[in-house]
Amino acid sequence: MRWIWIDRFEQVETGVQAGAVKNVSLAEEHLHDHFADFPLMPPSLMIEGMAQTAGILVGEARGFAEKVILAKIKRARFDRLVRPGETLRYRAEIEQLTDAAASTLGRITVDDELVGEVDLVFSHIDQNISGLEFPQENFVFTEAFMALLNTFRQHGGERIEL
Amino acid sequence: MPALSRQEIFENVKQTLVDALSVEEDEVTEEATLTGDLGAESIDFLDIVFRLEKTFNIKMPQEELIPRDILSNPDYVNDRKLNAAGIAALKQAMPHADLSEFEKDPDIDKISDVFTVGSIVRFVEAKLAEKG
Amino acid sequence: MKFVLIDRISELESGKRIVAHKALSLAEEYLQDHFPSFPVLPGVLMLEALVQASAWVVREALDFAPSLVVLKEARNVIYKSFVVPGQVLTIESNCRELTPTESTFLASGTVAGREIVKGRLLLRHLSLAERDPRLTQTDERLRAGQRTLFGLICKPRAVGAAAG
Numbered sequence: 001m002r003w004i005w006i007d008r009f010e011q012v013e014t015g016v017q018a019g020a021v022k023n024v025s026l027a028e029e030h031l032h033d034h035f036a037d038f039p040l041m042p043p044s045l046m047i048e049g050m051a052q053t054a055g056i057l058v059g060e061a062r063g064f065a066e067k068v069i070l071a072k073i074k075r076a077r078f079d080r081l082v083r084p085g086e087t088l089r090y091r092a093e094i095e096q097l098t099d100a101a102a103s104t105l106g107r108i109t110v111d112d113e114l115v116g117e118v119d120l121v122f123s124h125i126d127q128n129i130s131g132l133e134f135p136q137e138n139f140v141f142t143e144a145f146m147a148l149l150n151t152f153r154q155h156g157g158e159r160i161e162l
Numbered sequence: 163m164p165a166l167s168r169q170e171i172f173e174n175v176k177q178t179l180v181d182a183l184s185v186e187e188d189e190v191t192e193e194a195t196l197t198g199d200l201g202a203e204s205i206d207f208l209d210i211v212f213r214l215e216k217t218f219n220i221k222m223p224q225e226e227l228i229p230r231d232i233l234s235n236p237d238y239v240n241d242r243k244l245n246a247a248g249i250a251a252l253k254q255a256m257p258h259a260d261l262s263e264f265e266k267d268p269d270i271d272k273i274s275d276v277f278t279v280g281s282i283v284r285f286v287e288a289k290l291a292e293k294g
Numbered sequence: 295m296k297f298v299l300i301d302r303i304s305e306l307e308s309g310k311r312i313v314a315h316k317a318l319s320l321a322e323e324y325l326q327d328h329f330p331s332f333p334v335l336p337g338v339l340m341l342e343a344l345v346q347a348s349a350w351v352v353r354e355a356l357d358f359a360p361s362l363v364v365l366k367e368a369r370n371v372i373y374k375s376f377v378v379p380g381q382v383l384t385i386e387s388n389c390r391e392l393t394p395t396e397s398t399f400l401a402s403g404t405v406a407g408r409e410i411v412k413g414r415l416l417l418r419h420l421s422l423a424e425r426d427p428r429l430t431q432t433d434e435r436l437r438a439g440q441r442t443l444f445g446l447i448c449k450p451r452a453v454g455a456a457a458g
Contacts, residue, residue: 002324029296037436043364044341044342047368070337070373071205071208071373075367078364078367095212100208103212142330182370184369206372
């Protein structure tokens with residue numbers, strides 16, 4: 001199982017807001033444990049989808065200079081169950097952004113219906129050394145994430161004709 | 163924004179701490195320390211500052227809250243504890259905080275423990291007064 | 295991966311408190327992406343472990359009546375450090391409130407006594423047949439699956455009425 005919980009960016013407004021989609025599919029292994037007889041998209045993985053959308057937005061605003069990691073879930077609320085075949089839309093906006101940290105607000109929708117709200121705080125861990133050991137290089141923004149962003153930038157979501 | 167009374171500032175700070183730390187309203191007294199009594203972690207400090215900046219429309223720069231330059235100045239620090247000169251400099255730089263407990267064991271890693279609800283309220287009051 | 299974030303329950307005070315464990319292994323595939331040079335348990339999987347531990351308290355206390363126990367709201371979940379492969383995250387969750395349809399927990403995770411994560415959880419409990427009586431069979435299968443899994447992971451030191 002890959003640890004990528006968004007499929008595609010639909011919009012990126014540097015330093016302001018970003019939108020990404022995630023399709024929920026029975027081809028995904030985790031749904032068969034959550035739960036075998038009634039697959040549901042786990043709320044914790046919807047939080048991760050928002051964290052990836054918002055984290056890339058925050059990282060991009062700072063030129064990926066810092067390692068941006070999820071430090072606090074202020075609040076994550078879910079209004080209904082999400083099932084296979086549904087498309088999740090994550091919209092994240094930057095509320096505050098400083099050298100040390102960032103706070104983001106997020107809404108999750110399915111077909112324009114509000115499904116959840118997720119508000120997060122990210123820490124720029126190079127700036128907040130608190131006795132933790134981690135590698136020097138920016139391990140957070142992996143090739144997979146950068147590819148998502150590059151796909152958006154290069155094609156802007158356009159169709160490619162054969 | 164019309165001038166806020168101290169009580170209004172206190173109520174807003176209290177609500178912010180209740181929301182950010184999942185504590186009960188009656189735990190948020192003037193003397194309660196953020197770390198010791200209310201269980202705040204370092205990420206909570208960043209969260210609380212963000213919320214207060216938004217609520218009161220003020221800026222609360224990190225270096226004004228906790229003067230890292232004093233805490234990392236070799237003239238002021240021996241073996242991760244502040245010396246007399248360091249403590250004097252700290253008192254000047256942090257007029258909003260009560261450092262009397264901290265003075266007994268001036269361990270620079272424990273600086274966050276000095277923040278009480280009251281010291282946060284005083285800091286916000288000062289910032290609002292600056293704005294005029 | 296198997297989306298089971300609790301490997302073992304060691305203590306269970308019925309309707310009140312649970313101590314459970316999640317062991318992290320480099321064999322867990324998602325670690326290759328999180329992160330390639332620095333494999334650590336993702337924060338949301340720590341949260342999922344807290345949720346699953348709490349859900350077991352609900353199911354055991356309500357005799358597996360609700361077929362679904364899901365996270366409704368998480369508040370002030372903070373991450374203090376990392377969990378690396380080879381370590382075991384010990385979860386303790388304390389129930390603050392428990393009704394047939396809802397519960398509140400204060401939960402935390404530690405590694406070798408050091409606190410890694412803590413937060414407040416609100417869970418919702420439901421059965422599908424409440425909404426559609428045709429789903430009674432599905433509810434039964436869900437309950438059976440949960441009982442089986444509980445039997446696999448629950449090896450408590452008996453406290454109060456909860457011996458497995």
